[in-house]
Amino acid sequence: xxxxxxxxxxxxxxxxxxxxxxxNNDISLNIEEGKIYGLLGPNGAGKSTLINxxxxxxxxxxxxxxxFGHDIVKETVKAKKTMxxxxxxxxxxxxxxxxxxLYYTSGMYGAGIxxxxxxxxxxxxxxxxxxxxxxxxxxxxxxxKRRLMIAKAIIRRPKFLILDEPTSGVDVALRQKTxxxxxxxxxxGTTILFTTHYIEEAExxxxxxxxxxxxxxxxxxxxxxxxxxxxxxxxxxxLYDISAEQLPGVNKNGNEFQLPVHDLQVDMSKVxxxxxxxxxxxxxxxxxxxxxxLKLTAE
Amino acid sequence: xxxxxxxxxxxxxxxxxxxxxxxxxxxxxxxxxYLLIFGVVTAGRSIEGVDYKAFVYAGLLGMVMVxxxxxxxMFALILSKNVGTIVDIQLAPISxxxxxxxxxxxxxxxxxxxxxIAGLITVWFIPGVxxxxxxxxxxxxxxxxxxFGLFGVIFGLLLKNFESLTFLMTFVMQPMIFLxxxxxxxxxxxxxxxxxxxxxxxxxxxxxxxYGLVGYSDTAPLLSFAVIVVLSLVLFGAMNAVxxxxxxx
Numbered sequence: 001x002x003x004x005x006x007x008x009x010x011x012x013x014x015x016x017x018x019x020x021x022x023x024n025n026d027i028s029l030n031i032e033e034g035k036i037y038g039l040l041g042p043n044g045a046g047k048s049t050l051i052n053x054x055x056x057x058x059x060x061x062x063x064x065x066x067x068f069g070h071d072i073v074k075e076t077v078k079a080k081k082t083m084x085x086x087x088x089x090x091x092x093x094x095x096x097x098x099x100x101x102l103y104y105t106s107g108m109y110g111a112g113i114x115x116x117x118x119x120x121x122x123x124x125x126x127x128x129x130x131x132x133x134x135x136x137x138x139x140x141x142x143x144x145k146r147r148l149m150i151a152k153a154i155i156r157r158p159k160f161l162i163l164d165e166p167t168s169g170v171d172v173a174l175r176q177k178t179x180x181x182x183x184x185x186x187x188x189g190t191t192i193l194f195t196t197h198y199i200e201e202a203e204x205x206x207x208x209x210x211x212x213x214x215x216x217x218x219x220x221x222x223x224x225x226x227x228x229x230x231x232x233x234x235x236x237x238x239l240y241d242i243s244a245e246q247l248p249g250v251n252k253n254g255n256e257f258q259l260p261v262h263d264l265q266v267d268m269s270k271v272x273x274x275x276x277x278x279x280x281x282x283x284x285x286x287x288x289x290x291x292x293x294l295k296l297t298a299e
Numbered sequence: 300x301x302x303x304x305x306x307x308x309x310x311x312x313x314x315x316x317x318x319x320x321x322x323x324x325x326x327x328x329x330x331x332x333y334l335l336i337f338g339v340v341t342a343g344r345s346i347e348g349v350d351y352k353a354f355v356y357a358g359l360l361g362m363v364m365v366x367x368x369x370x371x372x373m374f375a376l377i378l379s380k381n382v383g384t385i386v387d388i389q390l391a392p393i394s395x396x397x398x399x400x401x402x403x404x405x406x407x408x409x410x411x412x413x414x415x416i417a418g419l420i421t422v423w424f425i426p427g428v429x430x431x432x433x434x435x436x437x438x439x440x441x442x443x444x445x446x447f448g449l450f451g452v453i454f455g456l457l458l459k460n461f462e463s464l465t466f467l468m469t470f471v472m473q474p475m476i477f478l479x480x481x482x483x484x485x486x487x488x489x490x491x492x493x494x495x496x497x498x499x500x501x502x503x504x505x506x507x508x509x510y511g512l513v514g515y516s517d518t519a520p521l522l523s524f525a526v527i528v529v530l531s532l533v534l535f536g537a538m539n540a541v542x543x544x545x546x547x548x
Contacts, residue, residue: 057389058548076547080392087390091383095317104313107306108391152387 003160003191004031009063011049023049025215036186038202039195041212042297047195048088051164055085084158088165090145092137099133102155109156123151143170163194199290213297230292235259235271237282247274303393304401311405323413326363330417333359334424346484349515353428357509358481360414364440368410369447372402376455377464395542399452406448436511442527443504449534456545479505485517503527
């Protein structure tokens with residue numbers, strides 16, 4: 001079953017000078033139930049706008065979003081009941097303690113009074129927030145506030161969890177903790193969609209990704225397929241003596257040299273024959289998502 | 300009421316309880332001060348057989364109900380928009396109409412608690428005041444609380460900042476209160492203000508509350524009842540339309 005179907009979503013904002021700003025242009029994507037899906041793109045690419053439309057905060061100008069089969073515009077409440085969302089911006093209630101916030105939030109997601117304490121205990125434990133239970137949320141550190149936001153989103157164990165840059169501005173320990181939690185929730189059956197600036201995050205967690213730039217999807221698919229597509233086009237090697245005469249078509253990139261490939265076997269033997277023992281390393285291994293990202297989002 | 304709305308309602312009640320001095324104590328103190336001043340200045344006077352202090356007492360309690368229920372959701376929503384916590388309501392699986400009703404019910408709760416405390420503390424200054432029509436008083440307070448709670452939700456969602464809130468309270472609510480007959484019967488107003496006051500929705504709330512408490516009314520109680528019921532229904536529709544647009548852009 002599809003956890004999320006996004007079909008031809010377009011969103012336009014009115015700009016200050018009367019010019020329309022196209023935040024999302026005909027975006028489509030599907031997420032199978034049980035997957036971890038990454039939405040990558042530079043600042044202002046339109047990721048958060050798309051997240052806001054999927055989570056029911058914004059209305060699209062065109063297109064359709066279905067969450068577990070429920071149309072987010074026509075069956076908003078049903079669709080929202082399946083979701084937990086961690087917004088990008090850290091916001092906290094001024095007057096309430098951590099426990100109070102979780103108590104009322106779990107209620108607003110349908111938890112009865114009797115089951116709330118259990119849910120709060122579990123989520124505080126999951127996010128190492130137990131000792132902050134009686135603390136006023138406004139007095140928490142940035143990282144703790146981020147944990148609290150995650151706690152609010154997962155307290156009712158949603159079927160579909162959306163995280164909008166959940167690890168931005170948090171320390172390494174919390175980032176690892178968040179990854180661990182994402183993996184664990186996914187294993188327990190939660191489908192996860194997240195946006196991130198950290199490419200390594202997408203590489204480690206996601207099975208599929210969409211790369212978004214200027215409001216459009218520029219690449220979409222399984223991480224391994226995308227890596228293969230970009231990798232099979234070049235051989236990357238290092239030399240002991242970098243002043244050696246280069247084969248025609250070789251480009252230098254830092255300490256590495258790259259040769260565009262027409263036929264992997266032929267070109268690889270050409271490289272080995274030409275450089276011989278001067279070769280320090282040679283590979284046609286997976287291109288990093290970072291390089292792919294940079295290539296695809298380059299102006 | 301489902302758990303979803305109940306939780307939002309309970310959260311809003313908890314919020315005003317946490318700042319009880321501003322939300323409950325302040326209006327109680329101002330009611331007390333008004334009564335002390337009017338008690339001294341108008342000692343021994345009456346309006347159509349009703350002791351003037353009792354007349355003002357009923358009007359002041361109506362004013363407290365209106366002010367408390369109007370300002371509670373308005374302040375909460377403008378604050379949450381400015382702080383960013385409005386996103387919690389936007390993300391929750393609760394329809395906009397139900398969000399509005401949860402806020403309006405919390406507004407009524409704050410209003411009734413404040414009126415009860417203010418009434419209890421100040422009733423000692425009004426010897427002989429009774430409950431002439433308790434059921435009418437109860438109905439008037441409930442409808443007034445919900446009605447102005449809905450007003451508060453609408454303006455809370457429409458207004459962007461606290462400057463607009465101050466403007467609204469000073470230039471719209473205060474004149475409406477003064478033309479509603481809180482401190483005097485509207486028949487004492489010069490023309491055309493006595494006629495204009497009939498169209499002031501707030502007049503009918505005050506009129507009905509006063510009729511329930513001391514048995515005096517400027518306008519036919521049935522007319523006032525009909526006006527506030529119809530207005531509440533219209534406001535519910537308006538709140539639903541505003542909330543649907545404001546919570547989802």
